[in-house]
Amino acid sequence: MDYRVTAEWNETIWRLAEPIYRHAFPEHGRKPEAIIRRMFERGLCRLHTAAVDNETIAMALTGIDARASALLIDYIAVKREVQSRGYGRLFLERIRTWAETSARCRGIIVEVEADPSNENLRRIRFWEQCGFRLTDYVHHYIWVPEPYRAMALSFRQDDPLPDDGETLFRSITRFHQQAYRK
Numbered sequence: 539m540d541y542r543v544t545a546e547w548n549e550t551i552w553r554l555a556e557p558i559y560r561h562a563f564p565e566h567g568r569k570p571e572a573i574i575r576r577m578f579e580r581g582l583c584r585l586h587t588a589a590v591d592n593e594t595i596a597m598a599l600t601g602i603d604a605r606a607s608a609l610l611i612d613y614i615a616v617k618r619e620v621q622s623r624g625y626g627r628l629f630l631e632r633i634r635t636w637a638e639t640s641a642r643c644r645g646i647i648v649e650v651e652a653d654p655s656n657e658n659l660r661r662i663r664f665w666e667q668c669g670f671r672l673t674d675y676v677h678h679y680i681w682v683p684e685p686y687r688a689m690a691l692s693f694r695q696d697d698p699l700p701d702d703g704e705t706l707f708r709s710i711t712r713f714h715q716q717a718y719r720k
Contacts, residue, residue, distance in 0.1 A: 539588050539589070539590055539595075539625065539628055539629070539632070540588065540589040540590070540592075541586070541587070541588050541629070541632040541636075542586070542587050542588075542589075543584050543585070543586045543587075543636055543640075544584065544585050545578070545581065545583075545584050546578060547575055547578040547579070548585075551585060551587060552571075552574075552585065554587065554589075554594040555585060555587050555594055555597035556571075558594065558595075558596065558597045558615050558616070558617050559597055559599075559613060559615060561615070561617075561618060562613075562615030562618075563613060563615070566682070567682070567684075568613065569599075569612075569613075569717065573717060573718065574599065576717075577599075577601070577716075577717050580716070582601050582713070582716050582717060583599050583600060583601045583612065583717075584599070584600050584601070585597065585598070585599060586598040586599075586600060586629075586632075586633055586636070588625065588628075588629045588632065590620070590625070594617075595616060595617045595620045595625055596614075596615065596616045596617065596625060596626070596629040597613070597614070597615055598611055598612075598613060598614040598615075598629070598633060599611075599612045599613045599614075600612060600633070600637075601713045601716075601717075602641055602643065603647070603709040603712055603713060605709070605712070606644075606647070606699065606700075606706075606709045607642070607643055607644045607645075608643055608644065608645050608646065608647050608690075608699055608709055609633070609637035609641060609643045609645070609646045609647070610646075610647050610648070610709060610710060610713050611633070611646060611647070611648040612713070612717075614626075614629075614630070614633075614648075616629065626664065627667075627668060630668055631668075633646070634646060634691070634693075637693075638693050643693070644692065644693055644694055644697050644698075644699060645690055645691050645692040645693050645694075645698065645699040646670070646690065646691045647688060647689070647690050647699065647706050647709055647710060648665060648670065648688070648689050648690075649677070649686045649687070649688055649689070649707075649710055650662055650665065650672075650686065650687055650688075650689055651684050651685070651686060652676045652677075652684070652685040652686055652687045653684060653685065662689070665689050666689075668691070669691050670689040670690060670691045671689060671690060671691075671701070672687060672689050673687055673688045673689065673690070673701065673702065673703030673706060674687075674703060675687065675688065675702065675703025675704050675706075675707065676703075677703070677704075677707045677710075686707075687703060688703045688706035688707055688710065690706055
């Protein structure tokens with residue numbers, strides 16, 4: 539698997555990742571391209587991609603919360619045609635290695651939908667199998683109807699990320715506020 543990460547807007551790379559992004563996230567649940575471009579202009583995000591045989595099969599948009607020293611996974615998706623083949627775990631492992639070594643983060647934070655649908659429970663199990671822990675706190679955004687919970691993966695036992703979902707959501711909220719700020 540060919541793994542790449544970029545901190546600058548690259549039209550060619552985005553056009554290869556965009557169909558995966560659009561397919562995985564409904565319009566009401568994804569950031570518009572203009573917002574993503576602005577995030578790159580401000581140095582707020584990275585685009586991670588994975589390819590097999592020169593075909594992009596996975597994408598993720600991430601940001602770093604310097605206060606928490608944590609990587610925030612804003613969006614992550616694997617092309618539907620190659621799901622259940624281990625690519626998601628491998629891709630996440632590559633992101634983790636990058637976060638720990640290149641970005642010098644102490645862990646990763648992700649938000650997951652809290653409604654107990656089969657699909658949401660399957661996603662939570664994936665994250666848990668990758669070492670993430672689910673927090674109890676349920677966060678309600680004012681602009682989207684779905685409630686969310688935070689999950690975190692700490693890299694170091696001697697300096698873990700907080701166990702408290704409210705604290706983790708402060709990192710997530712800071713990131714979203716910066717992304718949408720005009």
